Every structure is written in structure tokens, then in C-alpha cells.
Amino acid sequence: DAGVTQSPTHLIKTRGQHVTLRCSPISGHKSVSWYQQVLGQGPQFIFQYYEKEERGRGNFPDRFSARQFPNYSSELNVNALLLGDSALYLCASSYMTVPDTQYFGPGTRLTVL
Amino acid sequence: RKEVEQDPGPFNVPEGATVAFNCTYSNSASQSFFWYRQDCRKEPKLLMSVYSSGNEDGRFTAQLNRASQYISLLIRDSKLSDSATYLCVVTPGRRALTFGSGTRLQVQP
Numbered sequence: 001d002a003g004v005t006q007s008p009t010h011l012i013k014t015r016g017q018h019v020t021l022r023c024s025p026i027s028g029h030k031s032v033s034w035y036q037q038v039l040g041q042g043p044q045f046i047f048q049y050y051e052k053e054e055r056g057r058g059n060f061p062d063r064f065s066a067r068q069f070p071n072y073s074s075e076l077n078v079n080a081l082l083l084g085d086s087a088l089y090l091c092a093s094s095y096m097t098v099p100d101t102q103y104f105g106p107g108t109r110l111t112v113l
Numbered sequence: 114r115k116e117v118e119q120d121p122g123p124f125n126v127p128e129g130a131t132v133a134f135n136c137t138y139s140n141s142a143s144q145s146f147f148w149y150r151q152d153c154r155k156e157p158k159l160l161m162s163v164y165s166s167g168n169e170d171g172r173f174t175a176q177l178n179r180a181s182q183y184i185s186l187l188i189r190d191s192k193l194s195d196s197a198t199y200l201c202v203v204t205p206g207r208r209a210l211t212f213g214s215g216t217r218l219q220v221q222p
Binding site: 033035040041042043044045048056058090092101102103104105106107 | 156210211
């Protein structure tokens with residue numbers, strides 16, 4: 001069975017630009033969560049979606065937004081990129097919301113120049 | 114104060130050694146506890162859940178002490194392939210996973 005997939009794998013942007021990251025959950029999973037992992041730190045929670053509704057939001061500015069589609073895939077959008085947004089962005093899927101086991105995708109590595 | 118605190122290491126141990134990691138958490142309402150493993154530049158992968166009664170999976174043993182709010186992971190007979198960063202994870206209430214910064218383990222031949 002396919003695991004969580006994310007695209008693109010790598011991305012280079014400049015300050016002020018906008019970026020869209022995509023995630024497809026494991027088949028049958030209805031919840032998607034997004035995390036940001038800065039080098040040397042653990043992942044930090046950004047959003048959680050379940051059945052296309054936002055179920056949780058971490059401490060991130062409004063430049064970050066997300067949505068979940070009817071097929072349960074998800075997009076994370078970041079506007080007005082800052083140098084500090086450079087990180088590994090991880091998507092995790094689970095059948096239901098936390099504390100159900102979450103399975104992580106390989107991530108999208110974003111570099112902001 | 115961070116919600117989940119871990120010693121960053123690195124822990125450098127020889128093959129065959131026993132090594133233990135601890136982490137502490139600040140939210141006494143936390144309900145679920147996990148250890149994840151993360152290889153360099155890869156995604157985190159669930160190693161094991163942690164229960165108050167303690168649980169074991171092969172060479173790995175996890176313990177939870179709710180009174181002291183700490184979680185431990187013991188690895189016996191370390192292998193080279195155990196070299197990774199070990200992330201302590203808690204769920205405060207039904208919110209998303211809260212990760213520690215990780216403890217790096219390097220097993221040496």
C-alpha cells in the first residue's frame with residue numbers, strides 16, 4: 001500500500017513569494033496534519049484537518065493556511081515567505097484525529113533565499 | 114519552559130551497549146505518549162507507544178511516570194542501525210502531537 005506522499009520534495013523560493021505544498025494521505029485515512037521542522041528542532045504542529053474541517057491550529061501566523069479536499073488530500077499555503085520559513089514541512093495522516101497513530105510523509109524541504 | 118524537554122546528546126555508545134533516554138513534559142493533562150525515530154533528513158517514524166504499565170518491543174523498553182511527568186526509552190544490545198534521533202512525543206488533550214527536540218544516538222563499531 002502507498003504511504004503518505006508529498007510534493008514537491010524540494011523547493012527554493014525567494015522572500016515575499018508564495019508557496020503551495022501538497023499531501024496525499026494513506027488510502028482510507030481521513031485526517032491530515034501539517035508540521036514544520038526547523039533544523040535541529042522537533043516538528044512543530046501547524047494544522048490538523050479531519051473530514052475537510054479544520055480541527056486544530058498551532059501557533060503560526062495567518063500567512064499559513066491549509067485546506068483538505070473531498071478526496072482527503074491537503075494543501076498547505078504560505079504567503080509572503082520569510083527566511084525563517086525555511087524548513088522541512090511534514091504531512092501526517094491518520095484514520096481519525098489524534099491520538100490515533102499518525103504516519104508521516106517524506107516531507108517537502110523548503111529553502112527561502 | 115518547553116512543553117517537552119529532551120537531552121539533545123549526542124549519546125555515543127559502542128555496539129552492544131545499553132543506553133537510556135529520558136524526557137520530561139510539562140502538561141499534566143497529556144494523554145498519549147510516544148517515541149518516534151528520525152533518521153538524518155528523513156521523516157519521523159513511530160517507534161513505540163508508551164504506557165503507564167511499561168511496554169517492551171524486542172530490544173526497546175518504554176516507561177511512563179505520570180507522577181513525575183517523565184518518559185523513558187531503554188535500548189539494549191545497541192546496533193549500528195539504531196543510530197538516529199529519538200523524538201519524545203506527547204499529546205496534550207486531543208491536540209496534535211507535541212515533539213521534543215530529539216536526542217541523537219550514535220552507535221559506534
